[in-house]
Structure formats: C-alpha cells, structure tokens
Amino acid sequence: MKQTGWYDKSTNGIVVMVNPYSQKEQIQQVVYRILDANLDRAREGLRILEEWCRFGLNNAQMANECKQLRQEIAAWHSVELRAARDTQGDIGTELSHPHEEERSSIKAVLLANFCRVQEALRVLEEYGKLYHPDMGKACKQMRYRVYTLETNLMGYERYQLLLRSHLYFVTSPAENLLETVEAALKGGLTLVQYRDKDALDSLRLENAKQLCQLCHHYGALFIINDRVDLALAVDADGVHLGQEDMPIATARQLLGPQRLIGRSTTNSDEMQRAIAEGADYIGVGPVYETPTKEGKAAVGLEYVRYAMNNSSVPWFAIGGIDTTNINDVIDAGANRVAVVRSLMQAEQPTLVTQYLISQLHRIQPSIPS
Numbered sequence: 001m002k003q004t005g006w007y008d009k010s011t012n013g014i015v016v017m018v019n020p021y022s023q024k025e026q027i028q029q030v031v032y033r034i035l036d037a038n039l040d041r042a043r044e045g046l047r048i049l050e051e052w053c054r055f056g057l058n059n060a061q062m063a064n065e066c067k068q069l070r071q072e073i074a075a076w077h078s079v080e081l082r083a084a085r086d087t088q089g090d091i092g093t094e095l096s097h098p099h100e101e102e103r104s105s106i107k108a109v110l111l112a113n114f115c116r117v118q119e120a121l122r123v124l125e126e127y128g129k130l131y132h133p134d135m136g137k138a139c140k141q142m143r144y145r146v147y148t149l150e151t152n153l154m155g156y157e158r159y160q161l162l163l164r165s166h167l168y169f170v171t172s173p174a175e176n177l178l179e180t181v182e183a184a185l186k187g188g189l190t191l192v193q194y195r196d197k198d199a200l201d202s203l204r205l206e207n208a209k210q211l212c213q214l215c216h217h218y219g220a221l222f223i224i225n226d227r228v229d230l231a232l233a234v235d236a237d238g239v240h241l242g243q244e245d246m247p248i249a250t251a252r253q254l255l256g257p258q259r260l261i262g263r264s265t266t267n268s269d270e271m272q273r274a275i276a277e278g279a280d281y282i283g284v285g286p287v288y289e290t291p292t293k294e295g296k297a298a299v300g301l302e303y304v305r306y307a308m309n310n311s312s313v314p315w316f317a318i319g320g321i322d323t324t325n326i327n328d329v330i331d332a333g334a335n336r337v338a339v340v341r342s343l344m345q346a347e348q349p350t351l352v353t354q355y356l357i358s359q360l361h362r363i364q365p366s367i368p369s
C-alpha cells in the first residue's frame with residue numbers, strides 16, 4: 001500500500017517514513033475514503049436527475065423518489081466517513097474521460113448520471129459491508145430502485161416526446177436517405193420510422209445504426225418498422241407493427257416497458273384491439289390509396305373521423321397525405337400525420353417539414369389537441 005505523509009528526517013540523515021497508523025487502521029481509512037467519495041457521487045448524480053424530473057418533466061413523483069434516495073444516502077454519510085476525506089491527496093480529481101466533457105443531449109446527460117449513481121451504489125454495496133452490517137443490503141436495494149427509476153424516466157421521456165410529435169416521417173429506401181432525414185430533422189421533425197422491406201439485414205442494420213444516431217443527435221425519436229430484433233440491436237426508441245407482424249404482447253416482452261410500440265389499424269375493431277393490447281400509438285389508414293402501399297384499399301376520411309372520436313392513444317393518419325391534402329385530413333379531425341413520399345421525394349425536405357408541422361399546429365377550435 002502507498003505510504004502517505006508523516007516524514008521523520010531524523011535517523012542518520014536517512015529519510016524514513018513513519019506512519020502512526022497500524023496496517024488495519026490504514027485499510028479502514030481507505031475504505032472510509034472510498035465510501036465518502038461514493039456517497040457524494042451517488043448524491044450528486046441523483047441531484048442532476050432530480051432537477052430534470054422537477055424542472056424538465058414537472059414530474060413530482062419521480063423528483064420525490066430522487067430526493068428520498070438522496071436523503072437515504074445522506075443518512076449513511078457519518079462524521080467519521082467525512083473526516084476521512086483527503087481531497088488534496090486524491091489522485092482521481094484530475095482524471096476525466098473525454099466523454100465526460102461532451103454530452104450531446106438531455107438523454108445523454110440522464111444516462112450518464114444513471115450510470116454514475118448505479119456504479120457508486122455498487123461500490124457502496126461492496127465496501128459498505130466492511131463498514132456496517134446493514135450498509136451493503138441498503139445500497140443494493142437503493143440500486144434496484146434506481147434501475148426502476150431509470151426505466152420509468154426513460155419511458156416517460158419517450159412518451160412525452162411522442163405526445164409532442166405531430167409529424168411522423170416513415171422512410172423509404174434511397175441513396176440520400178441520411179441527408180433527407182437530416183434535412184427534415186432540421187425542419188423540426190421529432191419522429192422517424194426506418195422502413196425498408198427489401199434490403200439485406202446487413203444494410204438494414206447499418207442504416208438503422210446511422211439513422212438512430214442522427215435522430216438522437218437532433219433529440220428525435222427513432223422507430224424501426226416491423227423488426228423488434230433490429231430495434232434492440234441499435235437501441236431504437238421502439239417498433240412499428242402491422243396487423244400481420246408480431247403480437248404486441250410478444251414485442252413488449254422482448255422490448256421491455258420503456259420502449260414505444262405502434263400498431264397499424266384500418267378499422268374500429270383493429271383500433272380497439274390495438275389499444276387493449278397496449279399500443280402506445282396507432283397508425284390510421286391508408287387514408288388515401290398510395291403507391292407506397294400498393295394494393296391496400298383506402299379507408300377514407302370516415303375512419304379518420306372515427307379515430308378522432310374514439311382513440312384514447314395518439315394516432316397518426318397515414319397514406320397518400322401531402323401538402324395539397326393535409327388540410328382535408330386535419331379538417332376530418334387529425335392532428336398527427338405520417339408521411340413517406342411527401343418527404344422522401346421533396347426537393348426541400350426542411351421546408352416541407354416546416355409547412356406540414358405548421359399546418360398540424362394551426363388552431364382547430366373544434367378538435368381536441
């Protein structure tokens with residue numbers, strides 16, 4: 001072990017290090033320093049999470065859970081642990097990882113701090129066993145509470161962003177796919193679905209990875225069409241499933257509670273079933289016939305009106321919608337739409353995105369927002 005301090009220069013001109021503590025006491029001091037540092041680390045991380053729950057999400061329940069955890073951690077921070085602190089002698093204060101200096105989004109800040117709190121609690125759990133018989137168990141329980149909080153908070157974040165999203169861009173294969181999506185993101189788009197029915201899985205995976213990164217960089221949600229495995233592989237925000245795709249319950253089991261699941265519907269029965277099965281949002285259409293979904297009959301504006309009056313989850317009118325007819329769809333009650341060609345084939349996807357979003361936000365006195 002490294003000997004610190006306590007120099008005695010007396011003996012025959014030879015510098016001798018004398019440490020007044022026994023080996024056992026020295027180890028105890030080290031353990032106390034570890035506990036002191038990690039009690040601080042866990043509380044600081046929780047405070048960062050709490051501020052977002054409180055000011056960013058206005059969520060009293062989650063903010064309160066952070067606060068409770070902070071207080072329980074503080075109760076372990078005894079005077080003797082604080083007394084062991086030696087900030088000047090701590091070589092770790094100068095160490096930092098380049099990633100600590102850059103956070104690209106709120107999500108990145110939250111994830112980094114969940115990780116920090118969980119790591120600190122794990123350290124407290126192990127070294128705490130050397131300090132107090134109950135500390136290991138208490139820290140383990142708190143660590144599990146932090147996992148639950150993470151699931152709830154990240155799921156809540158996603159759902160809030162879904163609620164704020166009124167335009168949904170469903171992609172189709174193209175050379176300039178990334179550029180087109182980025183242009184739409186610059187126009188304020190917050191919801192993207194990667195849809196490619198024919199590509200090889202190797203290409204799908206590569207595209208999905210790049211699109212996922214791009215969307216998250218702009219703070220947008222990224223959903224994968226049809227494929228739960230791809231969604232998991234790239235850490236997407238969810239999947240979109242049609243009537244012939246996997247059952248929602250199976251997808252939920254695979255994806256866990258915090259990712260979004262969307263379901264296509266073409267009539268009232270499908271809508272009620274999708275909602276009962278736990279879809280987070282539904283597609284309503286095709287409203288108009290469309291070459292993007294060749295051979296699929298249009299459901300018309302009647303089903304849009306039905307959705308307006310009956311859907312208890314966010315719903316997106318889809319199919320043949322563009323700048324020329326979006327107002328008819330809005331007049332029938334839609335305030336969310338999904339488009340493929342309108343954006344994939346746009347000369348200026350940024351402008352078209354801005355236009356579509358502005359129409360979806362226009363005042364609609366008779367339609368609930």
Ligand SMILES: Cc1ncc(COP(=O)(O)OP(=O)(O)O)c(N)n1
Nearest residue numbers: 225240241242243264283316318338
């Ligand atoms: C938002 C949205 N709504 C409907 C669909 C269509 O899904 P599905 O019926 O599974 O057809 P494919 O897209 O898989 O051909 C969708 N993708 N997105």
Ligand SMILES: Cc1ncsc1CCOP(=O)(O)O
Nearest residue numbers: 286290292319320339340341
């Ligand atoms: C995937 C899908 N599901 C119902 S309609 C549709 C395609 C919509 O494409 P477009 O916006 O080009 O008409």
Ligand SMILES: [Mg+2]
Nearest residue numbers: 226241242245
């Ligand atoms: Mg499908």
